[in-house]
Amino acid sequence: MRVSITINAVQCLLEIEPGDILLDVLRREGYVEVKGDCHTGDCGACTVLLDGKPVASCLMLAAKADGHAVTTVRGIGDQRHPHALQKAFVHNGAIQCGYCIPGAITSAKALLDENPEPTREDIRLAMDGNYCRCTGYEQQIEAVLEAARELREGGFR
Amino acid sequence: MGVITEYYRATSCDDAHAKAKSLGSAAAYVGGGVELVLRRNPEVATLIDLSRCGLGRIVKTAEALSLGAQVTLAAISRNGDVKAYAGGSLAYLAGHIAHNNLRNMITIGGAIGRNQPWNDIVPHLIALGAYVEIQDDQERVMPLSDFIRQREPGTLILGVRLPLVNADLHGFLWRFTRTQQDISLLHCSALIGVQESVVSAATIVYAGRPGGTVLYPKVAAELIGRPVKAETFLHAGDVAAQAVEVGDDLRASGSYRRELVRAAMVRLGEEMAGVAQ
Numbered sequence: 001m002r003v004s005i006t007i008n009a010v011q012c013l014l015e016i017e018p019g020d021i022l023l024d025v026l027r028r029e030g031y032v033e034v035k036g037d038c039h040t041g042d043c044g045a046c047t048v049l050l051d052g053k054p055v056a057s058c059l060m061l062a063a064k065a066d067g068h069a070v071t072t073v074r075g076i077g078d079q080r081h082p083h084a085l086q087k088a089f090v091h092n093g094a095i096q097c098g099y100c101i102p103g104a105i106t107s108a109k110a111l112l113d114e115n116p117e118p119t120r121e122d123i124r125l126a127m128d129g130n131y132c133r134c135t136g137y138e139q140q141i142e143a144v145l146e147a148a149r150e151l152r153e154g155g156f157r
Numbered sequence: 158m159g160v161i162t163e164y165y166r167a168t169s170c171d172d173a174h175a176k177a178k179s180l181g182s183a184a185a186y187v188g189g190g191v192e193l194v195l196r197r198n199p200e201v202a203t204l205i206d207l208s209r210c211g212l213g214r215i216v217k218t219a220e221a222l223s224l225g226a227q228v229t230l231a232a233i234s235r236n237g238d239v240k241a242y243a244g245g246s247l248a249y250l251a252g253h254i255a256h257n258n259l260r261n262m263i264t265i266g267g268a269i270g271r272n273q274p275w276n277d278i279v280p281h282l283i284a285l286g287a288y289v290e291i292q293d294d295q296e297r298v299m300p301l302s303d304f305i306r307q308r309e310p311g312t313l314i315l316g317v318r319l320p321l322v323n324a325d326l327h328g329f330l331w332r333f334t335r336t337q338q339d340i341s342l343l344h345c346s347a348l349i350g351v352q353e354s355v356v357s358a359a360t361i362v363y364a365g366r367p368g369g370t371v372l373y374p375k376v377a378a379e380l381i382g383r384p385v386k387a388e389t390f391l392h393a394g395d396v397a398a399q400a401v402e403v404g405d406d407l408r409a410s411g412s413y414r415r416e417l418v419r420a421a422m423v424r425l426g427e428e429m430a431g432v433a434q
Binding site: 001017044053056128129 | 160161162163164187190191193194195204206208231252253255256257258259261262337338
């Protein structure tokens with residue numbers, strides 16, 4: 001079947017099988033920044049934004065994304081044009097192995113889009129589906145707070 | 158989910174139901190899709206998408222707060238009318254269950270349709286006195302507790318109605334879990350009415366014993382007409398500990414769960430003491 005999914009602001013016409021999983025389709029199409037790990041919706045590594053809301057792409061039928069917008073961490077920012085969140089994660093030492101970070105940043109982006117001035121509790125709740133086994137979580141929370149501050153002050157996009 | 162050969166986008170509820178009826182157990186409705194992917198049923202070859210059937214809205218009418226079957230837990234947790242209903246217990250639960258990514262995917266229709274033994278949404282809805290709107294050969298409305306007992310395969314869930322007569326009562330839920338995202342070792346939900354510091358109405362539900370949802374009118378009867386005092390709830394806890402069937406599994410023993418049954422009533426009493434004041 002053919003679906004139309006807008007991925008990182010580019011409309012893509014994709015040929016998929018009816019039972020395909022969004023994570024697999026995205027990686028097959030070259031969006032390898034979306035990571036697969038648990039494949040049971042527990043770890044958050046596969047988080048993407050669907051119409052601005054974070055979802056577990058490992059449990060999402062690709063056909064359900066037809067007609068919707070998907071944003072991966074590459075759509076949020078890249079090495080040449082990093083988003084404030086990406087800069088803040090580096091600045092705060094919130095990255096070690098890096099495998100979970102695309103999902104963590106994607107969840108944090110959804111939070112800051114909705115709530116530019118989150119509390120620590122807001123951040124914990126918004127990122128409660130993103131596991132990290134390297135850094136712990138304090139640095140990630142500090143990074144999100146710093147990025148929120150920067151964005152409010154207009155320092156970054 | 159076995160090999161899926163068809164993804165059918167239903168254009169209306171009639172269309173969806175007709176398709177499901179024609180295919181029988183080879184078809185499944187897609188709510189959020191989470192359970193379909195996680196627990197694959199090799200019989201299922203056709204998925205019926207309901208996203209174009211107009212089931213994604215929360216509407217307040219004169220009699221009820223209606224939640225469409227395709228409404229996600231995240232949307233429920235943010236809705237002002239749900240936050241105002243019965244003290245906001247359903248909104249709180251919908252905003253704290255599982256995790257954020259899944260809350261954006263799981264639909265209330267899917268949660269009811271699957272009703273896994275560890276489900277926390279269904280017991281709380283039953284405690285709130287919810288009705289379910291369904292379509293089989295005709296559209297019907299029935300108490301959710303009856304639907305869970307009698308459910309026929311292939312029935313299309315259209316949504317949930319929370320009666321407004323219960324809107325000003327006090328919803329209570331207590332999930333005893335090892336971690337926030339864990340499934341419940343014990344779940345207790347209640348809906349309590351108070352008039353002049355006396356319990357005027359009560360519904361008590363336990364789940365996760367392990368096993369599904371059970372209403373306990375005998376425990377509720379121990380509360381109605383009695384003062385909102387610690388002794389009332391301690392006594393109800395003793396009755397509940399005798400009445401609620403509990404069992405052992407790998408996660409907790411039956412005797413531990415029995416203590417939790419009692420503790421839930423104590424917690425309810427503490428909460429209601431605050432409400433009564």
